[in-house]
Amino acid sequence: MHGSAVIIGAGIAGLATARGLLGAGWDVHVLERSPGLPRTGTALGMWPEAMRALDRLAVGEQVRADSVEQRGARLLRPDGTEIAHLGPERTGRLVPRPALLAALAEGLPPDVIAWNAPVADHGVLPAADLVVAADGVHSPTRATLFGVAPRPLGTVAPRPLGTVALRGTVPGPADGTTETWGPARLFGITPHDAERTNWFASVRADVLDSAGSGRTDPQLLRRLYGDWHPAVRRVLDALGDTPIDRRTLLDVPPLPSYVSGRTVLLGDAAHGMAPNLGRGACEALIDATALVSALTAAPDMPGALRRYDAARRRPTIRTVRLARLANGVSTARHLLPVRNVVVAAAARWS
Numbered sequence: 001m002h003g004s005a006v007i008i009g010a011g012i013a014g015l016a017t018a019r020g021l022l023g024a025g026w027d028v029h030v031l032e033r034s035p036g037l038p039r040t041g042t043a044l045g046m047w048p049e050a051m052r053a054l055d056r057l058a059v060g061e062q063v064r065a066d067s068v069e070q071r072g073a074r075l076l077r078p079d080g081t082e083i084a085h086l087g088p089e090r091t092g093r094l095v096p097r098p099a100l101l102a103a104l105a106e107g108l109p110p111d112v113i114a115w116n117a118p119v120a121d122h123g124v125l126p127a128a129d130l131v132v133a134a135d136g137v138h139s140p141t142r143a144t145l146f147g148v149a150p151r152p153l154g155t156v157a158p159r160p161l162g163t164v165a166l167r168g169t170v171p172g173p174a175d176g177t178t179e180t181w182g183p184a185r186l187f188g189i190t191p192h193d194a195e196r197t198n199w200f201a202s203v204r205a206d207v208l209d210s211a212g213s214g215r216t217d218p219q220l221l222r223r224l225y226g227d228w229h230p231a232v233r234r235v236l237d238a239l240g241d242t243p244i245d246r247r248t249l250l251d252v253p254p255l256p257s258y259v260s261g262r263t264v265l266l267g268d269a270a271h272g273m274a275p276n277l278g279r280g281a282c283e284a285l286i287d288a289t290a291l292v293s294a295l296t297a298a299p300d301m302p303g304a305l306r307r308y309d310a311a312r313r314r315p316t317i318r319t320v321r322l323a324r325l326a327n328g329v330s331t332a333r334h335l336l337p338v339r340n341v342v343v344a345a346a347a348r349w350s
Contacts, residue, residue: 001295001304002026003129008119008141010037012281013267014134015104016288018112019057024296031126033118037105040243041097042167043190043198045070045278051093053285059103066103067095068191073177075343080229083181083340084347092278094190094198100281129301131263132291134284137250137272145260158250161274161327164208166217166246167200170238174198180232181340184333187225187232199235200275201225202249204331217244249274251324254317259305264291271316276326279319287312 002025007014010032021028046054046067054060070092075083105113125131125141133141137158146156174197179188184204192198203224212220218239225232252272258265267284291308298304332339 001299001301003301005029005130005132006031006126006128007132007134008126009134009136009267009269010034010105010113010115011134011136011267011284012100012104013269013284013287014132015101015108016053016057016285017132017134017266017291018108019059019104020288020292021295022108022112023058024292026130026295028112029126029128030113031117031119032113032115035115037101038098042169042200042245043094043192044097044100044281046093046095046100047278047282048092050282050285053282053289054103056289057104057285059106062103062106063095063100064093066099067093068193070094070177070190073179075347076178076180076229077340078180078182078228078232080180080231084344086347094192096192097281125263129262130295132266133263133269134266135269137252137268139265139269141263142252142255142265142269145263145265146255146257156253156255158252158272160205161249161251161324162205163202163249163274163327163331164205164246165200165202165249165275166221166244167198168239168242168244169196169198170235170240170242171195172197172234172238175231178231179330180228181330181336182225182228183336184331185224186330187228187235189231189235197235197238202276202327202331204333205248217246249327251320254320255313257309258313259309262301262305264305264308266291270312271320273316273320274323274327276330277319277323279323283316283319287316 004027005021007018007030010030018028018030054063073086142156169192174189174191177190184207186202188200190198211223222236258270266287290311294304294307298307
């Protein structure tokens with residue numbers, strides 16, 4: 001089956017879908033409200049199934065060349081002692097977000113993406129055989145499709161997780177991958193590339209509010225993590241004036257469908273999730289290839305979209321729930337010794 005598709009959003013899900021549909025012979029146009037691809041961004045985890053999706057999109061080798069391999073990780077206490085070790089069988093890759101987006105965009109015809117082209121928020125979708133909503137966790141399209149009956153207004157709005165993330169990169173290579181769990185907060189360190197370290201912090205929102213009055217983000221980070229183990233302090237000492245991304249963490253509640261008529265939701269628009277499992281970008285790539293496969297295999301649009309919804313909705317809703325649980329467990333306030341024992345036991349059995 002072939003046809004015309006308008007894709008709303010030129011993020012990971014949107015560009016991957018555009019690439020896949022163009023390869024399948026579709027006429028594709030992408031509408032993106034920003035002026036161009038981002039030039040900064042932290043590292044994203046690419047698990048094996050995401051790499052297989054990238055191979056299907058003919059960019060796997062380029063992403064491998066622009067990424068670093070991740071073999072295992074350690075969960076630590078603030079003093080640096082180990083809670084658990086996730087072995088080298090858990091192998092993935094870490095790729096900077098700008099490199100991933102550039103790989104997905106490379107080779108697309110120049111007229112495919114319309115930059116500075118927001119979709120008017122008045123409930124009128126673009127004209128095409130297929131509309132792909134890849135417009136992020138705050139998706140206006142999701143609200144248009146599912147924000148009214150049979151659901152009460154507002155129930156598809158993103159849900160706060162009660163945590164805030166701060167993240168960035170600093171000069172110098174990282175010595176492996178660690179995530180350190182303390183009371184109501186965590187601090188993660190991964191490689192970014194051969195010359196930079198990727199870091200991320202997650203803090204319960206009320207703790208951040210009480211500690212942050214009158215402080216800049218670097219000052220706040222030093223207050224919250226300044227007495228943690230040397231690897232964390234090394235990152236804090238290297239912050240300088242490097243950019244810090246701060247955002248309230250959200251996820252998307254379970255939807256009755258990812259499809260409405262000729263419109264389909266992908267990526268964060270469908271199943272935005274907590275970052276704790278490192279699955280958000282992976283699921284967006286799998287969405288894109290699943291949609292292209294469904295459109296290629298089914299003889300008609302309704303059948304193809306039903307196939308996509310059946311393949312992706314239940315697994316991603318489950319992942320959203322697990323990511324929400326992981327977010328709460330990793331930033332727990334109480335019973336931390338019990339939590340650590342349980343997590344260590346689970347790691348040994350996994």
